[in-house]
Structures are given as structure tokens and as C-alpha cells.
Amino acid sequence: MGQLVVNGLALGSIYALVALGLLLIFNTVQIVNFAQGQLLMLGAFIGISGAVTHELPMALAWASTMLAMALIGIVFMVLVYFPLRGRPPFLVILTTIAMGIVLENIALIIWGPLPVSLPSPVRGPPLRFAGVVISMHQLFIFCTLAVILLLQYLMLTKTRFGILMQATAQDLHTARLVGIPVNRTIAVAFAFGAILSGIAGLLVAPIFLAEPTMGGSLGLKGFVVSVIGGFGNLPGAVIGGLFLGLIETFGARYISSNFRDAYAFIVMIAVLVAWPRGLFGEKSSEKV
Amino acid sequence: MTVKHWFPLALGVVVALLIPAVTHDNYVIQLLNIAILNAIVVLGLNFATGWVGQINFGQAAFYGLGAYTTGIAAKAGLPWITTPFLSVVIVMAASLVLGLPTLRLRTYYLAMTTIGFGEIVRLIIVHWEPVTGGTSGLRAIPGIGVFGIGPQGQVQHYYLLIAVLAIAALVAARIRQSSLGRAMIATKDSEIAAEQSGVDTTRTKLIAFMIGAVYAGLAGCLYASSIRFISPDSFSGTQAILLMTMLIVGGMGSIPGCIIGAVGLTILPEALRFLGQWYLVLYGLGVIAVIVLAPGGLASLASRLPRWAGAR
Amino acid sequence: MTDQAIITARGVTRRFGGLVALDDVDLDVPKGIVQAIIGPNGSGKTTLLNALSGASHADAGSIRIDGKEIFRLRPNRIARLGLARTFQNIRVFSNLTVLENVKVAAACNTPMSMLNIMLSNGTQRQREAEIESTSREALEIVSLAARADDRPTQLPYAQQRLLEIARALASKPKVLLLDEPAAGMNMTESMTLLDTIAKLKGKGITILLVEHNVRLVMGISDRVAVLDFGKKIAEGAPSAVQQNPLVIEAYLGRRHRHA
Numbered sequence: 001m002g003q004l005v006v007n008g009l010a011l012g013s014i015y016a017l018v019a020l021g022l023l024l025i026f027n028t029v030q031i032v033n034f035a036q037g038q039l040l041m042l043g044a045f046i047g048i049s050g051a052v053t054h055e056l057p058m059a060l061a062w063a064s065t066m067l068a069m070a071l072i073g074i075v076f077m078v079l080v081y082f083p084l085r086g087r088p089p090f091l092v093i094l095t096t097i098a099m100g101i102v103l104e105n106i107a108l109i110i111w112g113p114l115p116v117s118l119p120s121p122v123r124g125p126p127l128r129f130a131g132v133v134i135s136m137h138q139l140f141i142f143c144t145l146a147v148i149l150l151l152q153y154l155m156l157t158k159t160r161f162g163i164l165m166q167a168t169a170q171d172l173h174t175a176r177l178v179g180i181p182v183n184r185t186i187a188v189a190f191a192f193g194a195i196l197s198g199i200a201g202l203l204v205a206p207i208f209l210a211e212p213t214m215g216g217s218l219g220l221k222g223f224v225v226s227v228i229g230g231f232g233n234l235p236g237a238v239i240g241g242l243f244l245g246l247i248e249t250f251g252a253r254y255i256s257s258n259f260r261d262a263y264a265f266i267v268m269i270a271v272l273v274a275w276p277r278g279l280f281g282e283k284s285s286e287k288v
Numbered sequence: 289m290t291v292k293h294w295f296p297l298a299l300g301v302v303v304a305l306l307i308p309a310v311t312h313d314n315y316v317i318q319l320l321n322i323a324i325l326n327a328i329v330v331l332g333l334n335f336a337t338g339w340v341g342q343i344n345f346g347q348a349a350f351y352g353l354g355a356y357t358t359g360i361a362a363k364a365g366l367p368w369i370t371t372p373f374l375s376v377v378i379v380m381a382a383s384l385v386l387g388l389p390t391l392r393l394r395t396y397y398l399a400m401t402t403i404g405f406g407e408i409v410r411l412i413i414v415h416w417e418p419v420t421g422g423t424s425g426l427r428a429i430p431g432i433g434v435f436g437i438g439p440q441g442q443v444q445h446y447y448l449l450i451a452v453l454a455i456a457a458l459v460a461a462r463i464r465q466s467s468l469g470r471a472m473i474a475t476k477d478s479e480i481a482a483e484q485s486g487v488d489t490t491r492t493k494l495i496a497f498m499i500g501a502v503y504a505g506l507a508g509c510l511y512a513s514s515i516r517f518i519s520p521d522s523f524s525g526t527q528a529i530l531l532m533t534m535l536i537v538g539g540m541g542s543i544p545g546c547i548i549g550a551v552g553l554t555i556l557p558e559a560l561r562f563l564g565q566w567y568l569v570l571y572g573l574g575v576i577a578v579i580v581l582a583p584g585g586l587a588s589l590a591s592r593l594p595r596w597a598g599a600r
Numbered sequence: 601m602t603d604q605a606i607i608t609a610r611g612v613t614r615r616f617g618g619l620v621a622l623d624d625v626d627l628d629v630p631k632g633i634v635q636a637i638i639g640p641n642g643s644g645k646t647t648l649l650n651a652l653s654g655a656s657h658a659d660a661g662s663i664r665i666d667g668k669e670i671f672r673l674r675p676n677r678i679a680r681l682g683l684a685r686t687f688q689n690i691r692v693f694s695n696l697t698v699l700e701n702v703k704v705a706a707a708c709n710t711p712m713s714m715l716n717i718m719l720s721n722g723t724q725r726q727r728e729a730e731i732e733s734t735s736r737e738a739l740e741i742v743s744l745a746a747r748a749d750d751r752p753t754q755l756p757y758a759q760q761r762l763l764e765i766a767r768a769l770a771s772k773p774k775v776l777l778l779d780e781p782a783a784g785m786n787m788t789e790s791m792t793l794l795d796t797i798a799k800l801k802g803k804g805i806t807i808l809l810v811e812h813n814v815r816l817v818m819g820i821s822d823r824v825a826v827l828d829f830g831k832k833i834a835e836g837a838p839s840a841v842q843q844n845p846l847v848i849e850a851y852l853g854r855r856h857r858h859a
Contacts (some may be wrong), residue, residue, distance in 0.1 A: 470704050
């Protein structure tokens with residue numbers, strides 16, 4: 001039981017990270033990136049290329065992955081977001097999905113279809129108490145989530161960038177008029193959004209192995225979390241992520257592991273039927 | 289109907305009828321049969337997505353529900369004639385259950401619930417192995433036949449499916465010309481103005497969604513009993529995305545666009561097989577290019593063509 | 601009075617957060633007149649219109665159209681009970697033709713059957729023919745018949761407003777709400793609009809007009825109600841309202857504050 005909680009929370013932390021990446025982009029440009037899972041997958045593979053193929057030290061592999069992800073995020077923005085600014089969300093969804101297909105198949109061409117493993121950046125014997133085993137990697141995941149949550153909170157509320165981001169989100173046109181470097185702000189949001197999913201990829205690869213098709217389902221879990229937590233809601237994303245991790249772990253253990261991926265959607269549909277704007281509400285509102 | 293309207297239509301019908309005379313390759317005909325079935329499904333998707341403007345990634349699941357209902361019923365020994373009705377009843381029930389609580393949701397949420405619905409249906413198909421055959425699917429499904437009379441061979445199936453597609457397109461065109469079709473488009477253009485003009489937008493959304501599901505369910509029924517082999521891969525989330533891109537690339541809201549998009553994007557991967565994995569990379573980029581450069585799809589490009597010609 | 605009134609609103613109240621946009625508003629509109637609602641910006645005119653038409657429901661109150669309670673009904677039900685409207689920000693159906701725009705509303709009380717549509721049988725053809733003739737008549741009234749097959753976005757701004765009026769007319773309303781119909785119109789266009797409104801009044805349709813431009817409404821209206829800060833501060837014949845010190849204060853006071 002306690003073990004399931006730990007495993008569920010570790011899984012949920014990864015979902016929360018995907019959701020936090022989505023949130024960063026959503027809060028700035030009000031679009032939902034349906035290729036976030038594929039960005040996660042790229043993060044995992046770039047990490048593997050660094051740490052396994054080129055045998056870089058782990059810290060260096062992580063750092064280079066984050067740098068690469070920032071660049072990918074900006075390229076992504078130029079290819080997907082700029083041409084579609086102001087177009088209906090429907091088309092943005094399809095464009096990001098199409099971009100996901102592109103990224104997934106590029107990864108298949110570069111890295112092949114076989115699953116690959118990435119070692120954890122932390123080593124050491126697992127902690128045990130009261131029959132519950134917490135591996136060092138799980139501990140590392142919890143710490144990473146906590147640090148990122150803190151940093152993101154500080155960034156959004158205390159820094160100049162956070163204020164610029166909010167201004168951009170509220171009214172792009174006015175933001176530009178008052179001299180906010182709108183494009184640079186958006187670029188930073190996309191870069192950080194991609195970095196967060198890259199980190200999620202680096203964290204998930206030591207547990208589940210990495211393969212080019214891994215992104216689809218993980219990306220969708222990120223959305224389910226965003227929906228449960230309310231799009232653009234920081235605590236909502238974290239609580240939603242942990243909640244989903246627990247649901248899946250317990251569902252797989254006590255109901256059926258075959259339907260592991262279905263629980264997320266069942267919970268999401270139930271939440272939306274009861275609260276059409278997500279459990280924690282949505283930050284943005286529309287005019288009637 | 290002017291010459292501008294009926295000439296391309298007549299040309300399309302003649303080409304469609306002549307194809308089996310040109311090629312005797314069973315593989316080509318079977319591919320075309322699948323393309324025609326996809327065209328029916330995309331015509332169905334057009335009601336909710338093209339006209340009402342509601343995103344829907346559940347269409348592949350309705351396709352699959354129709355196919356599996358027919359496959360399971362026919363293998364259990366029920367006469368073929370019952371299977372279209374069973375498939376329609378099942379997809380109508382499913383679309384009602386999914387549509388009623390979710391169609392009021394906003395775009396992102398609706399996209400997610402329909403994706404989720406598709407995943408749940410797929411997981412049920414994959415894991416309910418004794419009935420559905422799991423990942424290996426159902427084989428040797430009994431063919432189409434009423435009192436022992438039914439199409440034999442790929443070519444006869446081809447003509448049958450062309451006839452069904454023609455009816456499906458005709459019904460879609462009639463709906464478009466009726467108050468229902470206008471209500472659908474009005475709902476997309478301005479929900480509040482449609483409501484204040486007396487359109488029950490909630491009901492219109494649900495009807496469009498359900499008609500689309502019925503199209504998919506019937507296409508699924510015909511898929512199972514003409515291809516005679518079904519597996520979960522044919523109705524997965526990837527398939528839902530492919531159906532959506534067929535609609536977008538062909539031209540949302542345009543009946544010929546739906547058919548062109550579905551047939552084109554069903555045949556294209558086979559024609560470009562030599563590209564291997566690169567095909568899907570180009571596919572994704574191609575979809576982005578169409579969305580960015582020609583939001584009305586290929587149908588809108590075709591309608592622009594005469595104007596260019598006239599300008600010269 | 602009440603038995604002749606086509607609109608009877610009692611205690612209509614609407615809050616947005618802490619702001620009271622409509623404060624206990626009563627309104628009686630007699631059948632067949634042109635009633636104007638005026639007031640400074642943000643006085644609650646459009647909010648009242650939205651409450652009447654169901655676009656954005658009031659929080660409390662009672663609204664009767666021709667004796668039927670419509671409070672909190674969905675807008676499509678209210679439309680079918682005989683209340684049609686136009687919008688301050690033009691909302692035409694851009695993917696339909698001008699004629700089809702009007703047909704949407706013309707079909708509002710026509711029964712619809714899937715089977716008839718699929719068979720395209722006699723019943724269906726006759727229904728569509730009726731819808732078409734109603735729609736063409738409505739376009740005729742606003743002099744847009746010649747543009748029937750164009751897209752509404754090809755029309756100039758003022759004609760798009762007239763198209764909205766035609767669309768509203770096609771539902772054969774008892775009451776027609778016009779939300780700032782003259783906004784963005786030049787002098788000639790406004791004159792055409794006033795002629796059209798007079799024509800509609802002649803047909804026995806009750807017209808409720810929300811206007812910012814006070815001078816425009818005074819000539820055409822039989823009665824004027826004045827809103828300020830969500831409260832009805834005056835009501836009566838145009839000449840009487842113009843003399844009302846409360847009204848002058850509301851308008852002038854506001855103007856001074858702006859200056």
C-alpha cells in the first residue's frame with residue numbers, strides 16, 4: 001500500500017512536469033501544445049545520445065539536453081506558433097499534432113524503433129522504512145519536481161519575465177504597444193516549456209526505457225492533468241499530476257492493469273462532466 | 289445546378305466507374321475500397337467538424353465500433369442484413385452517451401474527451417480478447433449477402449461501395465440544403481446569433497455528431513463485411529488523426545473536398561511507400577503547410593483555379 | 601395597461617461580481633409601439649437587452665412576452681416565442697449566403713424531420729419553399745433582395761446591419777430588439793434605417809430600440825425609458841423625457857466628468 005503510494009507519486013511527478021511545461025506555454029500564448037509528449041521523447045533521446053552513446057558525464061548530458069531542448073522549443077515556436085497566430089484553436093491543435101507526428105518519425109529515423117535505457121543521474125542504495133522502498137531515482141524525481149515548482153512559482157510571480165508573460169497573455173496587442181518584447185517573451189516561454197518536457201523525458205527514461213513512440217501517451221497524460229487541474233493553474237497542475245499518478249498505480253493494482261491508460265481518460269471525462277472548466281477552474285475567461 | 293457544378297461531378301462518376309476496367313490488380317481495387325470507406329467516414333466527420341465546427345477525434349472509434357459490431361454479430365451467425373442495423377444502434381447509443389455531456393465543452397476539452405473516448409474503445413477492443421480477438425483482430429468475417437445474393441470479388445465490392453458513397457454524399461448534400469444544414473453552419477459561425485434566430489444549438493451539435501457517428505458505423509459495418517478482416521490498428525487514435533487530416537486537407541465543409549481528401553490520403557502512403565519513415569515526416573509537414581497556406585483545403589484551391597484562369 | 605403590454609418585465613436584476621448592472625428594473629412595453637431605451641455608456645442598456653433575449657440571463661426577476669414567462673429560457677425558445685433581435689457587434693453567418701442567413705431564422709418554427717430531408721420529398725420541398733419565400737420577403741423589406749446570393753461579408757457595414765434586421769424579421773417576431781442599429785452608419789444610412797423601422801411598426805411589430813444616439817431615437821420613438829447605473833430613472837413620451845431634470849443630470853453630469 002505505502003509502496004503503491006510512493007510509486008504513484010513518482011509517476012505523478014512526471015505527469016506534473018509535463019503539465020507544468022504545457023502550462024508555461026498556455027499561460028503565455030493561450031495555446032495547448034499537443035506535441036508536448038514528443039518533446040519529452042526528444043529530451044529522453046538527446047539525453048541518451050549524450051550519456052550513453054557519447055559517454056558524457058551525467059551532468060553534462062543533462063545540461064546539453066536542456067540546451068538542445070531550449071533550441072527545439074524556439075524552432076517549434078517559429079514553425080508552429082508564428083504562422084498560426086490568431087487562428088482558431090482547432091487549427092492550432094491540428095498543427096501541433098502534425099508537428100508531433102513529424103518529431104516522432106524523425107526520432108524513428110535517427111534512433112530506430114527499439115527501446116533504449118538511460119541510467120539515472122543518482123546512484124545509491126534505496127531508502128527503506130516501514131516496508132516501503134524509495135529508490136534514489138524516485139527521490140530525485142520528487143526533489144526535481146519540488147525545485148522546478150519553486151523556481152517556476154518564483155519566476156512567474158517575482159521576476160520581470162513573469163510579469164511580461166502575464167501581460168503578453170492578457171493582451172498581446174496592448175503588450176506590444178506598451179513596448180513589451182512580445183516575441184522574446186513568447187520565445188522564452190516556449191524554450192522553458194520544452195526544457196521542462198525534456199527534463200520529464202530524462203526522468204522517465206530510467207524507469208520505462210525510451211522509445212520514439214513514448215511521447216503520445218505521456219503527452220496526453222499531461223493534458224489530462226491540465227484538464228483536471230485547470231489549464232494554466234500552477235498548483236492545479238501539480239496536484240492533478242500526483243492525483244493521476246496515484247489513480248493509475250492503484251487502478252492498475254486493484255482493478256486491471258490492462259486498462260491502465262484508460263483511467264486517466266475516465267477521470268478526466270468525469271471531471272469535465274461535473275466541472276466543464278476543470279476542477280480548479282481556468283485562469284482565462286471568455287467574453288459572452 | 290450549372291455546368292460548373294455538374295461537369296466535375298459527372299467526370300468524377302465516369303472516372304470512378306471506369307477504374308476497374310483500367311486496372312485488374314486486386315490490391316489496387318482493395319486499396320480503393322478502403323479509400324471509399326474512409327471517404328464515407330470523413331463525410332460523417334464533416335457534419336460535426338466541418339459544419340458545426342466541433343473538433344472530434346472519436347470518429348475512428350465509431351468506425352471501429354461499427355466494424356466490430358458487424359464482425360462479432362456476423363461471426364456469431366446472425367444474417368448479414370441485421371448487421372448494419374446493429375452497428376447503427378451501437379454507434380448511436382455510444383455517440384449519444386459521449387455527446388450529451390461533452391458537446392458543450394470548449395475546443396481543447398472536447399478534443400481531449402474525444403481522444404479519451406477513442407482510447408477507451410481501443411483498450412476495450414484490445415483486451416476483450418475472447419470476443420474481439422484482441423490485437424490479432426477478427427478474421428474470416430462472413431461477407432455481404434442478402435438471401436444468398438452478394439457481391440463476389442473486389443470489383444463487385446468496389447461498385448457496391450461506390451454506390452453507398454454516392455448515397456452518403458447525396459444525403460450530406462440534402463442535409464446541407466435543408467434547415468438542418470444551415471443551422472449547423474450558423475452554429476459554427478455564431479452560436480449566440482444562431483440561438484437568437486431560433487436554432488437549438490445544443491441539439492444541432494448533438495444531431496451533427498450522431499449523424500457523423502452513423503456514417504462511421506455504417507462504413508465500419510461495410511469494412512468488416514467487405515475487407516473481412518479487422519484489427520484494432522485500423523481504428524486507433526492515429527487513424528482518428530488521419531481522418532481529421534483528410535478532412536482538413538480535402539477542405540472542411542466541402543463534400544467533394546471530403547472525398548478528395550480521403551481518397552488522396554488513403555492512396556498517397558501506398559504510392560510513396562519508397563520514402564519509408566520519411567513519408568510520415570513529410571505528411572506532418574504537408575498537413576501544417578495546408579493549414580497555414582490553404583486553410584480551406586484542396587477544395588478551396590480548386591475553386592480559386594477558375595478565377596486565376598479568368599483573370600488572364 | 602398590463603393586458604395590452606407585450607413585454608412585461610418586473611424586478612430584473614443582473615450582477616457581475618460586485619457590480620450591479622441592472623437594479624430591479626421594471627418595463628412595460630405596449631403592443632405595436634416603438635420603445636427606445638437610452639442611457640449613458642455602461643448604464644445597462646445592452647445588459648437589459650441580453651436579459652430579455654436570453655443571451656445572458658438575469659439573476660432575478662420576471663419577464664413576460666405576450667403573457668408567457670420567459671425568464672431563464674434558452675434564447676432559441678425565446679426566439680420561437682416571438683422575440684427576435686440584432687446585435688451591436690454584427691454577428692452574421694459568414695459561411696452562409698445572405699439568403700441562407702435569413703433562412704436560418706425563417707425556419708425557426710418549421711418542423712424538421714431527418715427522413716423528409718433524406719428523401720427530399722414533397723413535404724420537405726414545400727417547407728423549404730415556404731422558408732425561401734418568407735426569407736425573400738424579409739430581404740425585400742430591407743432592400744437586400746438583389747444581394748441574396750452574396751456572402752454577407754461582401755456587403756458594406758450598414759447593409760450587414762440591415763441583413764441582421766431581415767434575419768430577425770424572418771422569424772416573424774412579435775417583438776424586435778434592435779441593439780444600437782445605427783452604430784457606424786452615416787446620415788443617409790441612418791435615414792434608411794429609420795424608414796425601415798417605421799415600415800416595421802406599420803406591420804404591427806413592437807420595436808424595442810437601444811440607442812446611444814439620443815437625437816436619432818427621439819423622432820421615431822413613441823416612448824423612451826432612460827437607464828442610468830442600472831436603474832430606470834425616467835420613462836415617458838420623448839418630449840417629456842427630454843425635459844426631465846434627472847435625465848439631463850445623467851447625461852450632462854457624465855459629460856462633465858468625461859471632460
